[in-house]
Amino acid sequence: MQGQPTEQSDLFIIGGGINGCGIARDAVGRGYSVTLAEMNDLASATSSASTKLFHGGLRYLEYFEFRLVHEALAEREVLLRAMPHIAWPMRFVLPYHPSMRFETDTPTSKLLSTVMPWMKGRRPAWLIRLGLFMYDHLDLGKRKILPGTARLDLTTAPEGAPLDDRFETAYEYSDAWVQDSRLVVLNARDAQARGARIMTRTKVLSAAREDGLWRIEVQDTDTGTTATHHARMLVNAGGPWVGDIIHDKVHLNVREGVRLVRGSHIVTRKLYDHDKCYFFQGTDGRIIFAIPYERDFTLIGTTDAEHTDPDQKPVCTPEEQSYLIAFANRYFKRDIRDEDVVWTYSGVRPLYDDGASSATAATRDYTIKVEGAGGAPMLNVFGGKITTYRRLAESALDKIDGALGRSTQKWTAGAAMPGGDFPVDGVAALISDLRASHPFLDDRWATRLVRTYGTDARAILGVSAGAEALGEAFGATLTAAEVDWLMDREYARTPDDVLWRRTKLGLSMPEAGLARLEDYMTARRAPG
Numbered sequence: 001m002q003g004q005p006t007e008q009s010d011l012f013i014i015g016g017g018i019n020g021c022g023i024a025r026d027a028v029g030r031g032y033s034v035t036l037a038e039m040n041d042l043a044s045a046t047s048s049a050s051t052k053l054f055h056g057g058l059r060y061l062e063y064f065e066f067r068l069v070h071e072a073l074a075e076r077e078v079l080l081r082a083m084p085h086i087a088w089p090m091r092f093v094l095p096y097h098p099s100m101r102f103e104t105d106t107p108t109s110k111l112l113s114t115v116m117p118w119m120k121g122r123r124p125a126w127l128i129r130l131g132l133f134m135y136d137h138l139d140l141g142k143r144k145i146l147p148g149t150a151r152l153d154l155t156t157a158p159e160g161a162p163l164d165d166r167f168e169t170a171y172e173y174s175d176a177w178v179q180d181s182r183l184v185v186l187n188a189r190d191a192q193a194r195g196a197r198i199m200t201r202t203k204v205l206s207a208a209r210e211d212g213l214w215r216i217e218v219q220d221t222d223t224g225t226t227a228t229h230h231a232r233m234l235v236n237a238g239g240p241w242v243g244d245i246i247h248d249k250v251h252l253n254v255r256e257g258v259r260l261v262r263g264s265h266i267v268t269r270k271l272y273d274h275d276k277c278y279f280f281q282g283t284d285g286r287i288i289f290a291i292p293y294e295r296d297f298t299l300i301g302t303t304d305a306e307h308t309d310p311d312q313k314p315v316c317t318p319e320e321q322s323y324l325i326a327f328a329n330r331y332f333k334r335d336i337r338d339e340d341v342v343w344t345y346s347g348v349r350p351l352y353d354d355g356a357s358s359a360t361a362a363t364r365d366y367t368i369k370v371e372g373a374g375g376a377p378m379l380n381v382f383g384g385k386i387t388t389y390r391r392l393a394e395s396a397l398d399k400i401d402g403a404l405g406r407s408t409q410k411w412t413a414g415a416a417m418p419g420g421d422f423p424v425d426g427v428a429a430l431i432s433d434l435r436a437s438h439p440f441l442d443d444r445w446a447t448r449l450v451r452t453y454g455t456d457a458r459a460i461l462g463v464s465a466g467a468e469a470l471g472e473a474f475g476a477t478l479t480a481a482e483v484d485w486l487m488d489r490e491y492a493r494t495p496d497d498v499l500w501r502r503t504k505l506g507l508s509m510p511e512a513g514l515a516r517l518e519d520y521m522t523a524r525r526a527p528g
Helices: 018-029 058-063 066-082 107-115 125-137 180-193 239-249 318-329 386-404 427-437 443-461 480-489 495-502 511-525
Strands: 008-014 034-037 087-096 150-153 169-178 197-199 202-210 213-220 226-236 258-269 277-281 287-293 297-301 341-352 366-371 378-383 473-475
Touching: 008 018, 008 202, 008 213, 018 034, 018 180, 018 386, 034 180, 034 202, 058 066, 058 125, 066 087, 066 125, 066 169, 066 386, 087 125, 125 169, 180 197, 180 386, 180 495, 202 226, 202 239, 226 239, 226 386, 239 258, 239 341, 239 378, 258 318, 287 318, 297 318, 318 341, 366 386, 378 386, 427 443, 443 480, 473 480, 473 511, 480 495, 480 511, 495 511
Parallel strands: 008 034, 008 226, 034 197, 087 277, 226 378
Antiparallel strands: 087 169, 150 169, 202 213, 213 226, 258 297, 258 341, 277 287, 287 297, 341 378, 366 378
């Protein structure tokens, strides 16, 4: 069925991940008219499958990626202030043992091997301290919230209790946690509130230059209805599909490309009681994190594996699961077994193809290119990491301004995300206030609502005096009132949208509740 042409936009953005939604929010706030199309759900690919950290990238210092690390370090606190409900400070514990050898292949290790051949395969304590010193100071004094590095005696500190007794010393530093897929949705919500059109489950079939504009054909993947859009500029933020969009949808001859790298994670029952993350070094030169996750679990990841086809769903292979378990077991006192794993997930990182020798060595920095030959300009986004998404959007807008002959002002650094309009240290007070106004909430339920919705939690609960007023209870504290909010305000259409991207309640939702949720959402989507 052929739809009707739509009105023209300044920008048509392909991709509803963090980069696409971040660019949409920034652009519409500067006065651009914006349309965004995502072929599936928002954050349905890479942006919901990260390690969920706002971090500078300590290990990137070994690759001399100083610009990327500086930008990411400075950005952490900007983001923490804008979204204190879905992002918060976290301390990272890096255990050190002088006898451990690491077969690293970084520029730093090669230099050390040349100058001091007896150091081959080791990261000496002085090198780790130097890296952490740089980590504390590369942000050029912009760190106000996050405390600096400290040394831990693991023989007495509680952080040493879960670890093998051979680890007696650790270094502790700061980074931050973020609920990645919620970050995407909040950017989309804010963009829409400012005037952007956000279209989920809308696949771009083709795009071509026509009379000085882009003519974009799209299809609603639920109904099959097609429509035509026009835009002055096309923005390709397709993530793993960025190359396919360039070559198969737009048919351009562009040399730049992406390197697809699969990162897999495992989730186990909680392995320790404190709220800090462990940073483990592997004998192969890689690192993994073990992170407190959703109160009752521990998240362990990630791997780096080549991935050739963006349309092939990434999964954590048995080999990757075994690798992560064996890696963690070199550090933890109690061995993890396969039966301890309750969930796995995997995502494809669309890294800029810089010709690196391995997936681990490939740059995590972003590259933005404008292609203007033949008329209306097109901007292609390669690479990037979630911590620098806002800065990537600002860089994209600089190029968009240049291509469209405008001069706009940056604005997102001081703007709170939806639900984040409270002080960065105000979470506890918000939870307390929510429980006082809604006495039926226990601490766990109230905390989850605040950590998911911030000040919007009040709007979801309304003036209800009892839990029964929130409608059907599906389990794991999920009610019809919350599902209604997610469907009406946050683009959710299916149980997976609700349970694995807007929340992580899929980890605790009973089967009976899942079936009732499916029926409820299907009935609510039905016409009439």
